[in-house]
Amino acid sequence: MTVQLNPRGDVAVLVPAAGAGVRLGPGRPKALRLLAGEPLLVHAVRRIAFVPSVRTVVVAAPADEVDAVRELLAPVAPVQVVPGGAERQASVAAALAAVPAGPEIVLVHDAARALTPPMLIDSVAAAVRAGAAAVVPVLPIADTVKEVTGDDVVLRTVDRSRLRAVQTPQGFRRSVLAAAHAAAADPLTDDAGLVEQLGEPVTCVPGSEHAFKITRPFDLSLAEHLLAEARRQQTRIVCP
Ligand SMILES: Nc1ccn([C@@H]2O[C@H](COP(=O)(O)OP(=O)(O)OP(=O)(O)O)[C@@H](O)[C@H]2O)c(=O)n1
Numbered sequence: 001m002t003v004q005l006n007p008r009g010d011v012a013v014l015v016p017a018a019g020a021g022v023r024l025g026p027g028r029p030k031a032l033r034l035l036a037g038e039p040l041l042v043h044a045v046r047r048i049a050f051v052p053s054v055r056t057v058v059v060a061a062p063a064d065e066v067d068a069v070r071e072l073l074a075p076v077a078p079v080q081v082v083p084g085g086a087e088r089q090a091s092v093a094a095a096l097a098a099v100p101a102g103p104e105i106v107l108v109h110d111a112a113r114a115l116t117p118p119m120l121i122d123s124v125a126a127a128v129r130a131g132a133a134a135v136v137p138v139l140p141i142a143d144t145v146k147e148v149t150g151d152d153v154v155l156r157t158v159d160r161s162r163l164r165a166v167q168t169p170q171g172f173r174r175s176v177l178a179a180a181h182a183a184a185a186d187p188l189t190d191d192a193g194l195v196e197q198l199g200e201p202v203t204c205v206p207g208s209e210h211a212f213k214i215t216r217p218f219d220l221s222l223a224e225h226l227l228a229e230a231r232r233q234q235t236r237i238v239c240p
C-alpha cells in the first residue's frame with residue numbers, strides 16, 4: 001500500500017530512527033525517548049509533515065518496534081515504517097528501498113534532530129530542485145580544533161576556516177542516492193559521504209542551530225528548555 005502525505009509533492013523523506021542511543025544513557029531506543037512528553041520521533045515527523053512538498057515519509061524503526069512505531073505515528077502523519085538495520089547506513093538503505101515510484105527528490109533526516117525547523121527541510125529540498133545532485137546543511141565550527149594522538153597529546157591546530165559541521169536533512173536527486181548506496185562498501189556516518197565516493201558534487205546550504213542532534217543527556221535538556229521557552233513565548237520557531 002502506498003502511504004502519501006501530499007500526492008502533488010515531489011519529495012520523499014527517509015527517517016533513520018533505529019539507533020539505540022547509547023550516548024544518551026540506558027533506556028528505550030533513542031527515537032522513542034520522551035521530549036516534552038512525546039517521543040523524539042513524533043517531534044521530528046511532525047516537522048517533516050509540515051513541509052508542503054513532502055509526498056512520502058519512510059521511517060526506519062528499531063526492528064522489534066515496527067508495529068509500535070506505526071501505531072505511534074498514525075495520528076501524526078501517514079508514514080511508512082520499515083525495520084532498520086544494525087548501522088545507520090543500513091537503516092537508510094532499508095527506507096530507500098521502500099520509497100514508491102514518484103518522488104525524484106529524497107531527503108535523509110535523523111529522528112534525533114527532533115527540533116529541526118520545517119524551513120530548513122524546505123530549503124534543502126529547494127536546493128536539490130534547483131539542480132544540485134546532493135545538498136548538506138552546515139554550520140561553521142565554533143571551537144578551535146586540534147588533532148591529537150591516541151593518548152590525547154596535541155599534534156597540531158587545524159585550520160577551521162574551511163571546516164563545517166554537517167547536519168541533516170541531507171538532500172539528493174533520487175538516482176544519485178540510489179547509486180551511492182548501491183556502490184557503498186564500508187559504512188560511513190552520513191549519506192553525503194557515499195555520494196562523495198561516487199565523485200558527485202555535494203553542495204552546502206546554511207544549517208540551523210535548532211537542527212542539533214540529540215546525542216547526549218545535555219542535548220535532551222537543551223531541547224526540553226528550547227521547547228518550553230518556545231511554548232512560553234508561543235513562537236513557531238522550533239514548535240510549528
Ligand atoms: N542502526 C542505526 C543507527 C542509527 N540510526 C539513526 O541515525 C540517526 C543518527 O544517529 P545517532 O544520533 O548517532 O543515534 P544512535 O546511533 O542511536 O546513537 P548512539 O551512537 O549514541 O547509540 C538517529 O536518528 C538514529 O536513530 C538508525 O536508524 N539505525
Ligand SMILES: C[C@](O)(CO)[C@H](O)COP(=O)(O)O
Pocket residue numbers: 088110166167168189190191213
Ligand atoms: C548523519 C549525521 O547526523 C551528520 O552529522 C551524523 O553523522 C550521524 O551521527 P553519528 O553519531 O555519526 O551516527
